[in-house]
Amino acid sequence: MFDTVLIANRGEIALRIQRACRGLGLRTVAVYSEADADAPYLQAADQALCIGPPAPGQSYLNQAAILFAAKISGAQAIHPGYGFLSENAGFAARVEAAGLVFVGPSAECIRTMGDKVAAKRAMRTAGVPCVPGPDQALPSGPAAIHAIADAIGYPVIVKAAGGGGGRGMRVVHEPATLIDALAVTREEARRAFGNAEVYIEKFLSHPRHVEIQVLADSHGNALWLGSRDCSLQRRNQKVVEEAPAPGIPVAQVAAVGERCAEACRQIGYCGVGTFEFLYENDAFYFIEMNTRLQVEHPVTEMTTGIDIVQQQLRVARGERLSLHQADIVCTGHAIECRLNAEDPRSFAPAPGWITDWVLPGGFSVRVDSHAGAGYRVSPYYDSMFAKLIVHGATRADALDRMRLALAEMQVGGIATNLALHREIMDDSGFTAGGVDIHHLERWLAARAVA
């Protein structure tokens, strides 16, 4: 089995994967774009190879360059991290065809889950609760489409089958605008995802975003590792995540978690993954599966005590899971704040040199970051430069610890959203728990007026 892993990503997750590899005694090959040539984590890798210019299309998305780097470095496995090529079925297939291990599910699983209609069909088959609406391609005649929307009940949402992550969708409140909305979404989907197929679902107006972490091996074993609540979002980007999702009965989470694990067994899923749900009026509705490691995986690590990235590498090596569902216990509560280089009020991006860097610490405080004093946050990539994660015996305990950690942390030289996180931790809605996915935007709008 493989002993050298090429990490086809950058930033904090590249470092996180490197650490997991080191913990398992695996060699690491880092790849980087010219913009990241000075990144400190490259020094810690066993080997570092430049794969192209700063633009992601020419480096971190450059499949040929990455495969070539694997070949010349002797890496036998490629870990895609999140974003970039992590959910690209074509890339996974090329990695497999090159005789290498893709640290993730098979290309076929990625392809099925990447097609939101096919994914919904697979989930229904496994008994996972889905948003009301058909799991088949839409008929072509307007009358038949109207009949479907009428049966679901307005408002409905038109979504691109190739979309995901909040992109390529449109809410329709009345029958008169349905056909136009369908045509526009189809055209957008064709351009953005190269797939014009769209589908219709019931539009939920005030849901929470609750997700289930899963872990599966290649021997037919699958586990669910608990719930996360990621409802605090701005423009479909998660800002704060926590585990477990507050206020949802343990038995209800366990029932849906078991369905998710069963779905993994049915589709032959191997690796880590996340089933994303909308949660409204005490019910779960599946929206999509992320077939990769997620940004917010640390909150689940903190509550389960399981190193998810090490487990991901172990199952990719063909190992059998040594854990059993009965071993998985959710202890206490964990919260993660995503720290971005952006103005805390206007959200304007703020790349640049970090001049001051004071990290919080102490009991149950964790910072996952590749940055530090003297590091220059690049304008070419995502604005997230650190994740601050805390664990507490209870949610209130975790909130207190996060407030202290945020007060302790100082980042100078660039604008950051630290101040926003400090305000969020004192917001009565958030601290009460269980806010919907529109809460943060409403709160920001109210603050802008005040």
Added chain:
Amino acid sequence: MDRITIKALIDALEASDLAELEYSQDGATLRLVKAGCAIAAPAVALPPRPPALPDAPPPAAPPGEFCSPLYGVVHLRPSPNAPPFVQPGQAIRAGQSLCTVEAMKAFTELRAETDGVVQAILVESGQEVESGQPLFRIV
């Protein structure tokens, strides 16, 4: 240095009885070493960068210079196939779009503060620009 060039160099080294080959192009240097010949340095080495200095607050721009308010990549056209926002010699009005600066997947549109004439465009499209770097000379 593209992949095809690199592959061609590998093939050339393979076919020769050389132990190693070093090739420089556009400031990037590639050093290839045959297996078993020597301990290889990282296959692609970049020239060392000048030591990093923190971003100073943008100095007051000399009169007539229009500077970037942020660090990012400048675009002189609204989209690759569209005509440029402005041309040298063109008269512009306050509020008119001059360029966009891309940072972290977001595009910030920069607009003229006053009426004037674009005397010179000081950067190229796609170039990385510093916060406070002059982009246009406007008189």
